[in-house]
Amino acid sequence: MNIENRKRELAKEFSPMLEKTTKTSKIWIGFLIAVILVGVYAFFVQLFKGHIVTGMRDNVVWGIYIINFIFFVCLSYSGAFISGILHFFKTPWKNSVSRIVEIITVLSLIIGPIFILLCIGRLDRLHYLFIYPRIQSPITWDIIAIMTDLIGCFIYLYLTFIPDFAILRDNSENASKWRQKVYKFLAIGYQDTTTQREKLHKITRTMSAMVIALAIVAYSVLAWIFSLTLQPGWNSSIFAPYFIIAGLYSGIGVIIIAMYLIRKYYHLEHYIRKVHFIGAGIILLVVSLLFGYFTFSEYFSRWFSHKIHDTNLLNTLFTRYFWVFIFANYIGVLVPIVILFFKKFRTIKSITFAAIVAVIGLWFNRYLIVVPTLETPYLPIQDTREEFVHYTATWIEWALSFAGVAAFILFFILIMKLVPVIPMSGIIDNEREQKMSKKSFKKIVTE
Amino acid sequence: MENKKTEKGGTNRRNFLKLGLMSSVTAVAGASLISNLAIQDEEVAESGEKMRLLTPDGKIVEVDASNVNKYPEALITPEESRKGIPNRKFVMVIDLAKCKNARKCVEGCQKAHKLDYNEEFMKVQLIQDNPEASPYWLPKPCFHCDEPPCVTVCPTGATFKREDGIVLVDNDRCIGCKFCITSCPYSARQFNWGHKEKFDDKSQPYSPETSVPAAEGTVMKCDFCPDMLRQGKLPHCAQSCPMGVIYFGDKNEDIVTNGEETVRFSQLIKDRGGYRHLEHLGTKPNVYYLPAVNRQFPLERGFNVEEDIIERYKDVPFVQDLKKQGKI
Numbered sequence: 001m002n003i004e005n006r007k008r009e010l011a012k013e014f015s016p017m018l019e020k021t022t023k024t025s026k027i028w029i030g031f032l033i034a035v036i037l038v039g040v041y042a043f044f045v046q047l048f049k050g051h052i053v054t055g056m057r058d059n060v061v062w063g064i065y066i067i068n069f070i071f072f073v074c075l076s077y078s079g080a081f082i083s084g085i086l087h088f089f090k091t092p093w094k095n096s097v098s099r100i101v102e103i104i105t106v107l108s109l110i111i112g113p114i115f116i117l118l119c120i121g122r123l124d125r126l127h128y129l130f131i132y133p134r135i136q137s138p139i140t141w142d143i144i145a146i147m148t149d150l151i152g153c154f155i156y157l158y159l160t161f162i163p164d165f166a167i168l169r170d171n172s173e174n175a176s177k178w179r180q181k182v183y184k185f186l187a188i189g190y191q192d193t194t195t196q197r198e199k200l201h202k203i204t205r206t207m208s209a210m211v212i213a214l215a216i217v218a219y220s221v222l223a224w225i226f227s228l229t230l231q232p233g234w235n236s237s238i239f240a241p242y243f244i245i246a247g248l249y250s251g252i253g254v255i256i257i258a259m260y261l262i263r264k265y266y267h268l269e270h271y272i273r274k275v276h277f278i279g280a281g282i283i284l285l286v287v288s289l290l291f292g293y294f295t296f297s298e299y300f301s302r303w304f305s306h307k308i309h310d311t312n313l314l315n316t317l318f319t320r321y322f323w324v325f326i327f328a329n330y331i332g333v334l335v336p337i338v339i340l341f342f343k344k345f346r347t348i349k350s351i352t353f354a355a356i357v358a359v360i361g362l363w364f365n366r367y368l369i370v371v372p373t374l375e376t377p378y379l380p381i382q383d384t385r386e387e388f389v390h391y392t393a394t395w396i397e398w399a400l401s402f403a404g405v406a407a408f409i410l411f412f413i414l415i416m417k418l419v420p421v422i423p424m425s426g427i428i429d430n431e432r433e434q435k436m437s438k439k440s441f442k443k444i445v446t447e
Numbered sequence: 448m449e450n451k452k453t454e455k456g457g458t459n460r461r462n463f464l465k466l467g468l469m470s471s472v473t474a475v476a477g478a479s480l481i482s483n484l485a486i487q488d489e490e491v492a493e494s495g496e497k498m499r500l501l502t503p504d505g506k507i508v509e510v511d512a513s514n515v516n517k518y519p520e521a522l523i524t525p526e527e528s529r530k531g532i533p534n535r536k537f538v539m540v541i542d543l544a545k546c547k548n549a550r551k552c553v554e555g556c557q558k559a560h561k562l563d564y565n566e567e568f569m570k571v572q573l574i575q576d577n578p579e580a581s582p583y584w585l586p587k588p589c590f591h592c593d594e595p596p597c598v599t600v601c602p603t604g605a606t607f608k609r610e611d612g613i614v615l616v617d618n619d620r621c622i623g624c625k626f627c628i629t630s631c632p633y634s635a636r637q638f639n640w641g642h643k644e645k646f647d648d649k650s651q652p653y654s655p656e657t658s659v660p661a662a663e664g665t666v667m668k669c670d671f672c673p674d675m676l677r678q679g680k681l682p683h684c685a686q687s688c689p690m691g692v693i694y695f696g697d698k699n700e701d702i703v704t705n706g707e708e709t710v711r712f713s714q715l716i717k718d719r720g721g722y723r724h725l726e727h728l729g730t731k732p733n734v735y736y737l738p739a740v741n742r743q744f745p746l747e748r749g750f751n752v753e754e755d756i757i758e759r760y761k762d763v764p765f766v767q768d769l770k771k772q773g774k775i
Contacts, residue, residue: 050641051623051640051641053641057638058628058634058636061625061629062625062629120623121623121664122622125620126622128622131603132604132605133602134604136599136600228600230596230632230728231629231630378725382759383565384755384758384759385565
């Protein structure tokens with residue numbers, strides 16, 4: 001009975017988050033929709049006029065679309081990875097952040113593949129991938145990996161949502177009719193009995209382990225799209241682990257940024273505390289050290305052995321892309337390390353700042369992996385058309401990129417309107433466990 | 448067909464006629480006959496109708512009508528184009544000592560494949576391997592590799608390797624993912640970025656063997672002109688070259704020709720130090736180069752082209768020197 005009351009209390013506590021829409025959030029939603037609409041317009045321009053409207057040409061055939069693709073998909077994989085670890089090892093303070101991580105995972109996994117579709121010249125023939133599949137192609141592996149991962153992540157996310165849907169179903173008498181119906185449907189008859197709970201925990205735990213494995217496979221396949229080719233800047237054996245680390249780096253960065261924004265706008269200081277920022281910050285520190293190490297090894301071996309085509313690539317990186325290189329691979333790594341290394345620098349704001357630097361730096365790091373390599377092929381580009389020699393993204397590509405980010409934020413806000421961003425069932429589980437351990441502690445003492 | 452290699456008695460000329468790569472009437476007859484004989488190995492439904500044909504060495508033979516080559520009138524559909532011409536292994540040899548950047552190969556190819564001014568299946572590059580090295584003109588088609596990275600990565604099988612060694616693109620199948628373009632180390636492939644009027648011209652039905660008409664959002668590249676090969680003719684680039692730079696032939700027969708002289712492929716490679724470009728990548732190209740030694744023309748003759756073509760070579764150290772001296 002006690003637990004039922006607590007459930008009611010929590011449902012009441014979080015109901016304003018779900019049902020009330022403030023003026024600022026309305027403006028935000030409107031703004032995001034506007035950005036998405038510009039993106040949709042850009043998409044139709046590209047669809048009807050062809051890829052000629054992008055900055056991509058015969059040498060640089062993949063531009064910022066594929067960079068966004070890797071970026072979002074890596075975000076998702078790292079989300080799955082982190083969330084899986086949080087669940088699997090029953091991390092004590094995981095509850096407040098686990099749902100943020102899971103939402104990031106699923107949303108970025110939906111938005112990422114849209115960007116790869118934008119790279120495809122003939123969207124009308126997309127089904128050929130299934131009619132005439134060739135298993136030798138890393139693209140086919142990637143499709144299999146992403147689809148498996150998407151389904152896995154969806155199931156996993158849904159499993160973690162079920163107990164909260166049940167709580168909301170039982171405690172939303174005042175909510176609108178459609179909400180009650182949605183909750184009832186989504187809760188699939190979960191009554192939070194002991195057997196049901198144990199079963200759900202078991203399945204969630206298994207899924208969390210599987211999601212970790214899926215993430216590693218999918219990450220590696222994504223890296224192989226580049227590293228299995230013969231191109232000088234891509235053909236590298238460390239690309240798969242490098243991508244895993246890079247993905248974790250951006251993933252944790254985005255989680256910290258999301259934690260900061262959600263805490264600030266929903267006044268959740270009670271749940272998302274400084275300890276969460278410090279914990280995530282320390283993980284970011286470890287990963288940034290690893291990421292810096294991988295980046296260094298990658299470029300150092302190319303520079304030291306100086307094969308002619310590697311040298312050409314490095315020359316491009318240090319002339320045309322000098323400041324991008326400095327920002328992505330020096331500032332983007334060293335600033336977070338410095339901020340997070342010293343205890344006195346570790347405040348919520350500075351940790352968030354470090355995360356922002358890390359995420360933007362990583363996006364440019366991806367840019368430097370994709371574009372300069374394609375601009376320095378084995379046989380020199382001899383062309384008089386500037387757009388065929390150097391790549392510059394057009395407004396179409398930027399509009400679609402920002403639309404992707406806007407869609408990510410918008411969907412995030414909408415999901416938070418459906419389910420509380422802090423899992424209520426998790427809070428109850430925590431309290432129950434605390435009581436249990438107290439009881440057993442008392443038992444031991446009295447005995 | 449298989450025993451042609453061991454038939455040592457024949458002169459190069461005679462073997463060449465059998466190969467049928469020259470456009471003379473006898474050669475065409477010889478070529479189609481050989482194709483017919485080869486086709487007999489395959490399962491072709493016999494029509495019962497017999498045809499009498501004259502072989503190049505004056506014998507009359509009778510073959511089933513269904514075996515007679517329908518080419519070139521017949522359209523090679525995308526499905527048929529996957530098979531290749533039986534018992535052939537096409538190879539190209541480019542003699543760098545003879546090239547003076549006349550660009551006739553480029554123009555001939557563009558005309559045949561209905562390409563625009565800047566669309567080039569065959570490119571002529573100016574390569575200077577190091578600042579001290581003597582620069583040379585490098586006509587660069589698709590290398591039709593035996594280990595083609597483009598074919599491996601294609602997710603739909605739109606690009607494929609045929610038995611006769613040719614790598615083709617079927618633009619009916621291509622989804623335009625561009626993975627093949629990024630995986631080709633020789634930058635041989637091009638993409639149709641936007642719509643062009645010529646794509647709508649359906650007067651010539653599409654065949655991967657002609658690459659015409661091209662289609663928006665798909666990949667295209669040099670195809671070794673299999674439509675010409677089926678007629679016993681040389682590819683357009685080899686035909687158009689006034690210097691006889693480009694030799695084309697069959698590795699199985701061990702013969703290549705530039706239309707004027709016909710030579711043994713193995714001997715040519717041996718005598719002239721033939722090599723393949725970027726051999727260390729392991730792609731095993733079917734285009735061989737003869738190094739630019741004892742040149743027939745000074746390199747500067749190649750600058751007798753349009754201004755914007757010269758502008759392409761501005762990064763080559765040699766061209767920068769020429770510009771400093773005010774020669775171009």
